Amino acid sequence: MAKLSDIRLAEWLEQVSDGLDAGMAASNAVSLAKTLPSGMSEGLESGFRAGKSWGEAFEETGLPLSFAEQSMLKAAEVSGRLPAMMRRIAEGRREQAKVKRRVRLALAYPAFLLHFAAFVFSITYLVNGDTWSFFVSAGMVVVPVWLLAAFFYSITRVWPSSKRAIARSVPVFSGYRRNWDAGTLCEVLASCFAAGMDVDRSWEVAVHAADHPKFYELGDRVLAAVKNGRKASEGIAEMGKAVPSGLLQLYRSGEETGSLEQNLEAAAKRYFTDAKNKLFLASMLYPKLILVGIFGYIGYKIVTMVSDYYQQLMDINA
Numbered sequence: 556m557a558k559l560s561d562i563r564l565a566e567w568l569e570q571v572s573d574g575l576d577a578g579m580a581a582s583n584a585v586s587l588a589k590t591l592p593s594g595m596s597e598g599l600e601s602g603f604r605a606g607k608s609w610g611e612a613f614e615e616t617g618l619p620l621s622f623a624e625q626s627m628l629k630a631a632e633v634s635g636r637l638p639a640m641m642r643r644i645a646e647g648r649r650e651q652a653k654v655k656r657r658v659r660l661a662l663a664y665p666a667f668l669l670h671f672a673a674f675v676f677s678i679t680y681l682v683n684g685d686t687w688s689f690f691v692s693a694g695m696v697v698v699p700v701w702l703l704a705a706f707f708y709s710i711t712r713v714w715p716s717s718k719r720a721i722a723r724s725v726p727v728f729s730g731y732r733r734n735w736d737a738g739t740l741c742e743v744l745a746s747c748f749a750a751g752m753d754v755d756r757s758w759e760v761a762v763h764a765a766d767h768p769k770f771y772e773l774g775d776r777v778l779a780a781v782k783n784g785r786k787a788s789e790g791i792a793e794m795g796k797a798v799p800s801g802l803l804q805l806y807r808s809g810e811e812t813g814s815l816e817q818n819l820e821a822a823a824k825r826y827f828t829d830a831k832n833k834l835f836l837a838s839m840l841y842p843k844l845i846l847v848g849i850f851g852y853i854g855y856k857i858v859t860m861v862s863d864y865y866q867q868l869m870d871i872n873a
Contacts, residue, residue, distance in 0.1 A: 559592060559619050561652035565645035567591060572638035572645075581609065591618070608632060620644075623739045626764030630746035640746070643827075650831055654838045661842035669849050673697050676856045696852075723767075727840060731833035736767040737799040738826035745819035755781050769797055786810055799826065 567588050574584030582603040590596045595616045602612035610629040613620060620628070624644050631640030677692035723732050743764040747757035755778050762774035773794050780790030788807040791798055805822045809815030 561648040561655070563589075564619065565648040565652070568641040568645040568648075572641040575638045575641075581612075609637065623736075623764045623766060626760060627739065627743055627746070630743045630750065630760060630764070633752075634746040634748075634750035636746055636749065640742075643742070647827070650834070654834050657835075658838045658842065661838065662845070665842060665846045665849050668846070668853075669700065670697055672849070672853050672856065676860070725837075727833060727837040731830050731837060733767070733769075733799070734826045734830035734833060736765040736770060737802065738823045738830060740765040740767075740770055741802070741819045741823035741826065745816045745823065748816050748819070754787055758787065769794075773798065801825070 570588035571584045574587055575581070579587070580603070582600045585596055585599045585603070588596070591599075595618055598616035599612050599618075602615060607615070608629075609632045610625065613625060613628065627640055627644065628637065631637045673693040673696035677689050680686075680689035680692055723729050740761050743761040744757055747760055752760070758774050758777050758781075762770050773791065776793045777787045777790035780793075781787055786807075788803060788810055791803050791806055802822060805818040806815070809818035
């Protein structure tokens with residue numbers, strides 16, 4: 556899969572959505588948008604000329620979209636909401652890029668401080684001419700950090716799905732992941748209903764798009780309820796507190812008033828907003844916790860050095 560940044564993908568999605576809103580054919584909208592790397596633009600254009608759908612063209616060209624994003628686009632294509640969905644995904648990608656940049660900047664200072672402290676507290680070995688001990692002393696601090704970072708980076712590269720699993724198990728990040736998946740569920744449901752899909756088929760598509768363990772169970776409850784002639788909201792109610800806050804009330808109200816699509820869109824917007832807030836909090840919290848840990852290490856080393864110094868003075872006076 557070609558390397559494509561979040562910002563560049565967001566710009567491309569926005570440009571294509573503008574072309575589609577202007578009434579352009581899919582191939583023309585892609586050709587007028589900024590060219591994608593590795594021949595992906597050409598692949599999309601040829602696919603559209605061959606009569607393929609957006610979903611088929613995206614899969615064959617290897618556009619770096621997540622499974623949830625592809626599911627959202629497929630549902631939006633069927634319901635005639637493709638440009639709006641492209642803009643929604645572009646907005647999410649821009650937010651991800653912003654958070655990644657914020658995290659990198661927030662981690663830069665702790666990383667520098669850790670390496671600087673490792674150098675300063677080991678400099679006495681270098682002054683005494685013991686180069687090997689200097690590298691060993693400094694390496695005992697920084698090398699484990701390098702190895703840990705390399706390990707997590709390798710894991711996420713080899714098994715991309717592991718990022719979601721890690722995010723679901725880390726405090727604050729788990730709240731972001733749950734809200735984002737809930738927003739995806741509601742967004743895809745709204746698009747499927749707008750396209751005229753049956754309730755059971757809509758839930759199957761939406762649950763797979765959200766790809767959250769709890770939502771698979773939720774989908775099973777809803778499908779069982781619909782199969783037995785009951786309302787989908789009754790299946791949602793069976794999940795109790797495991798259901799995202801407000802979903803049951805909005806869904807039940809939509810069933811009764813005929814405004815289910817609008818309610819689901821409102822719910823999706825709310826969950827996506829909550830997810831962004833959680834992600835912002837996590838991007839600020841964890842770098843600060845790391846910084847506190849580094850300050851603790853520095854404080855410990857300073858106390859140890861002072862203690863050793865006074866111990867040497869006491870030994871001399873003795």
